[in-house]
Amino acid sequence: MTRAFTPLAGRLATTGIAGLFALTGVAFGQGLPLPAHPSTAVTPSSLLTQAIPDGTPNATQLRRGQYLVAVGDCMSCHARPGGEPLAGGLGLNTPFGTIYSSNITSDKETGIGAWRSDQFYRAMHDGIGAYGENLYPAFPYPWFRKVSREDTDALLAFLQSTPPVHYDPPRNKLPFPLDIRFAVKGWNLLFLHGDAFQPDPSQSAEWNRGAYIVNGLGHCGACHTPKNALGADRAGQDFQGGKLDNWLAPDLTGNKRTGLGNWSVDELVEFLRSGRSAHAGAGGSMGEVVGYSTSLMSQADVHAVAVYLKTLPASPAAATVSPDAGAMRRGAAIYADVCAACHLQNGVGQSRLFPPLGNDAMLQQSDATGLLHLILAGGRVGTSTDAPTPLAMPSFAWKLSDAEIADVATYLRNSWGNQAAPVVAAEVAELRDKLGLQSLRLTPNSGDRP
Numbered sequence: 505m506t507r508a509f510t511p512l513a514g515r516l517a518t519t520g521i522a523g524l525f526a527l528t529g530v531a532f533g534q535g536l537p538l539p540a541h542p543s544t545a546v547t548p549s550s551l552l553t554q555a556i557p558d559g560t561p562n563a564t565q566l567r568r569g570q571y572l573v574a575v576g577d578c579m580s581c582h583a584r585p586g587g588e589p590l591a592g593g594l595g596l597n598t599p600f601g602t603i604y605s606s607n608i609t610s611d612k613e614t615g616i617g618a619w620r621s622d623q624f625y626r627a628m629h630d631g632i633g634a635y636g637e638n639l640y641p642a643f644p645y646p647w648f649r650k651v652s653r654e655d656t657d658a659l660l661a662f663l664q665s666t667p668p669v670h671y672d673p674p675r676n677k678l679p680f681p682l683d684i685r686f687a688v689k690g691w692n693l694l695f696l697h698g699d700a701f702q703p704d705p706s707q708s709a710e711w712n713r714g715a716y717i718v719n720g721l722g723h724c725g726a727c728h729t730p731k732n733a734l735g736a737d738r739a740g741q742d743f744q745g746g747k748l749d750n751w752l753a754p755d756l757t758g759n760k761r762t763g764l765g766n767w768s769v770d771e772l773v774e775f776l777r778s779g780r781s782a783h784a785g786a787g788g789s790m791g792e793v794v795g796y797s798t799s800l801m802s803q804a805d806v807h808a809v810a811v812y813l814k815t816l817p818a819s820p821a822a823a824t825v826s827p828d829a830g831a832m833r834r835g836a837a838i839y840a841d842v843c844a845a846c847h848l849q850n851g852v853g854q855s856r857l858f859p860p861l862g863n864d865a866m867l868q869q870s871d872a873t874g875l876l877h878l879i880l881a882g883g884r885v886g887t888s889t890d891a892p893t894p895l896a897m898p899s900f901a902w903k904l905s906d907a908e909i910a911d912v913a914t915y916l917r918n919s920w921g922n923q924a925a926p927v928v929a930a931e932v933a934e935l936r937d938k939l940g941l942q943s944l945r946l947t948p949n950s951g952d953r954p
């Protein structure tokens with residue numbers, strides 16, 4: 505199983521099985537004592553949540569490191585499904601090929617057990633490996649370079665205290681000349697900017713803490729900032745919404761239509777801690793981010809993240825395009841037929857069960873990929889640990905044709921206060937193929953739907 509990631513791309517396998525994997529990991533892994541044979545029985549969540557006893561040498565630094573592994577979401581990338589936590593081997597799909605995450609357990613041969621603290625800092629800060637080789641930016645060092653030396657030291661101390669796992673991840677599959685790590689030097693020259701985090705003295709300590717997390721270990725922009733053809737952030741478009749792996753990480757700016765303009769700080773905190781809010785549920789790779797990272801952050805840190813996000817200036821308003829009246833009419837009929845049973849005729853849904861669809865940011869993203877993915881594949885999974893059996897959205901790939909999905913998407917994007925560009929059938933067809941759902945394709949029916 506592979507997963508893609510930024511800055512070179514987005515990651516895969518974050519829906520369905522992998523999402524459930526993350527969910528059950530969180531739901532059942534918490535608070536487990538360290539098993540007798542850690543290398544075989546430690547789960548991703550137990551590693552992140554097991555208590556480090558008081559008498560342990562360096563307990564304070566180790567606890568800090570354990571916490572920072574959650575803040576940095578190291579687990580989502582450094583554990584392959586069913587594999588030992590932090591042993592790596594998860595394939596990240598990038599537009600350039602597959603890159604496998606490294607083994608970062610304490611194993612001295614295949615992991616980072618023998619690394620010195622300056623080597624680790626150089627990896628996190630400059631993307632340079634132990635042998636002086638360039639690491640690929642699928643490892644989010646362009647963000648991790650903001651992390652302080654004190655924090656990287658704590659991270660390394662914790663990682664070197666984890667059970668050693670002797671495992672070599674598969675070799676990367678990159679076409680020439682990208683298999684030459686040297687090429688990354690050029691990428692760094694072009695795109696690796698900024699240095700350690702500089703606090704803004706005109707802002708509060710809480711805002712600065714949020715900025716440090718969001719732009720550093722939290723690497724939120726790795727998914728939420730749009731990318732150029734080389735997978736680097738598009739200049740001046742920070743957090744304006746990024747496409748990754750056939751999904752869309754929405755606009756996080758103050759834009760009231762497409763961003764977080766209508767979310768309160770408390771609603772954001774609720775979402776990051778539980779994967780749910782009155783506005784949205786955490787689907788796609790955000791489910792794992794919540795499960796392995798933001799749900800494990802302290803209340804104070806999550807609050808700081810929310811306070812900082814709420815100050816991001818609004819992205820520019822998208823041009824409005826009026827939808828075709830025929831598409832709206834057909835879309836309304838399909839909605840009444842197959843969607844309204846859960847979301848209700850007027851789109852108001854049921855609080856915390858079926859999200860309301862009016863004035864909805866996800867529906868109004870300029871790129872409809874997230875919405876189409878959801879209708880085609882279903883399977884959005886909430887990650888709330890206090891709601892262990894979340895309701896999932898069913899898949900409609902077998903029930904609706906590409907044209908019908910385009911119509912119902914166009915209808916939702918332009919009803920109940922929403923306003924966004926119409927969707928055409930070719931867009932749905934392309935995504936259906938990428939998701940491997942071709943075999944379920946219906947031929948458009950002759951319009952005999954009620």
Ligand code: HEC
Nearest residue numbers: 509576577578581603604605606627633639640642643644
């Ligand atoms: C988005 C996915 C992703 C996340 C999140 C991530 N990594 Fe990685 N990491 C990778 C990939 C992919 C590689 C391999 C890069 C390569 O081969 O050039 C890697 C490589 C590394 C390496 C280099 C290891 C070596 O043997 O050269 C270290 C160290 C590392 N990661 C530490 C971390 C830590 C610590 C965190 C959390 C704070 C983290 N990573 C989070 C994807 C990720």
Ligand code: HEC
Nearest residue numbers: 722724727752753754784785786787788789790793865866
């Ligand atoms: C691995 C990619 C990834 C990372 C890293 C990531 N996100 Fe997300 N995020 C997503 C995706 C994909 C969605 C859309 C989920 C959906 O449609 O259900 C999302 C949704 C959200 C939403 C809901 C927005 C809305 O309008 O519905 C918020 C808020 C959010 N993310 C905040 C964050 C914060 C804060 C961070 C950093 C701590 C972060 N994300 C890191 C991928 C990511």
Ligand code: HEC
Nearest residue numbers: 784785842843846857858859864866884885886895896897
């Ligand atoms: C069986 C009940 C059910 C049906 C039928 C259903 N949905 Fe959903 N839908 C859900 C659930 C449950 C969620 C929330 C998933 C989550 O957040 O984990 C959801 C979420 C959504 C969202 C995400 C809203 C947001 O901002 O987070 C959209 C959009 C959506 N559905 C559209 C549709 C469309 C279009 C149809 C018909 C083609 C449809 N739904 C049919 C149950 C349903």
